[in-house]
Amino acid sequence: MHIEKLKYYIDLYECRNFTETAKKNFISQAALSQFISSLENQFRLQFFDRSVNPIEPTEAGALFYDECKNLYRQYEKTVTKMNQMRDDVLPPLKIAYSSTADIQALLPIIPIFKSKYPHAELQLNKIKLKDTDDYLERDLCDVAISFSAEFVESPSIKYKILQQGKYRAMIGKGHPLFEHDSITTEELYKYPLIMLSEKVIGNLYEKMVDRAKLDGFEPIIEKTVDDLETEMFSIITEGYIGFAPESQSLAEYGDAIRLIPIVDSSHKYIIAAGYSKANKNPTLEAFLNII
Numbered sequence: 001m002h003i004e005k006l007k008y009y010i011d012l013y014e015c016r017n018f019t020e021t022a023k024k025n026f027i028s029q030a031a032l033s034q035f036i037s038s039l040e041n042q043f044r045l046q047f048f049d050r051s052v053n054p055i056e057p058t059e060a061g062a063l064f065y066d067e068c069k070n071l072y073r074q075y076e077k078t079v080t081k082m083n084q085m086r087d088d089v090l091p092p093l094k095i096a097y098s099s100t101a102d103i104q105a106l107l108p109i110i111p112i113f114k115s116k117y118p119h120a121e122l123q124l125n126k127i128k129l130k131d132t133d134d135y136l137e138r139d140l141c142d143v144a145i146s147f148s149a150e151f152v153e154s155p156s157i158k159y160k161i162l163q164q165g166k167y168r169a170m171i172g173k174g175h176p177l178f179e180h181d182s183i184t185t186e187e188l189y190k191y192p193l194i195m196l197s198e199k200v201i202g203n204l205y206e207k208m209v210d211r212a213k214l215d216g217f218e219p220i221i222e223k224t225v226d227d228l229e230t231e232m233f234s235i236i237t238e239g240y241i242g243f244a245p246e247s248q249s250l251a252e253y254g255d256a257i258r259l260i261p262i263v264d265s266s267h268k269y270i271i272a273a274g275y276s277k278a279n280k281n282p283t284l285e286a287f288l289n290i291i
Contacts, residue, residue: 104247137156185215232257235257
């Protein structure tokens with residue numbers, strides 16, 4: 001058993017989903033299942049009840065999780081100390097993000113950082129927007145690229161601004177507003193809207209609704225979905241209007257969707273790099289200095 005693979009078990013225990021854990025660790029679901037089975041065979045104990053959804057850890061599984069966490073933390077500390085013995089190596093920087101807009105805000109910084117620290121390893125992990133604070137507080141990532149609204153309510157987390165601007169309306173071809181160069185809030189709120197669900201974007205959902213009310217309107221949110229791909233498909237095929245940062249790239253959708261400015265709208269955004277005040281990773285400090 002390779003000790004670095006214990007992270008697979010830790011992640012599975014915490015998210016209770018084979019598919020999501022496999023994606024997070026860039027391995028196949030079959031490989032993950034085989035690894036967990038090999039652990040259970042090695043100790044001749046069942047660690048998870050797979051007959052329920054989501055899967056549930058057994059008593060043995062919970063105990064093994066606690067031991068794994070201790071072992072893996074010690075392993076990471078050892079790796080960090082060994083790397084610090086070398087002049088050209090910094091500990092890896094674990095970066096969490098939730099959307100392509102986050103990556104687009106991050107990209108201008110990466111070449112500068114890599115030119116100064118060419119041997120630094122950057123580890124990317126896509127998460128749900130609502131989990132941003134949780135990932136930072138549980139030390140599952142060093143820095144989270146996200147909308148700043150996800151950080152302001154946590155006193156243990158600070159952030160640095162990467163990008164700010166206004167939201168635009170995402171409108172599909174064939175919609176009455178598709179050809180407009182800009183639209184007013186009054187025009188916008190006459191039509192049914194689509195948004196990512198609260199379980200995906202957390203308190204950003206309510207903040208978007210509150211901003212609409214600040215403009216004097218009660219938004220008609222007719223549909224919520226759990227991923228951006230479904231949202232885009234619904235905008236194109238069902239005529240809903242969605243929201244996206246003005247920096248969002250829609251190149252992959254050709255001329256099927258347009259981002260249209262909203263006149264006099266309170267919908268503004270800040271994309272920021274959030275981090276825990278308690279995080280002592282020297283690579284994080286170097287990264288923040290570049291920002």
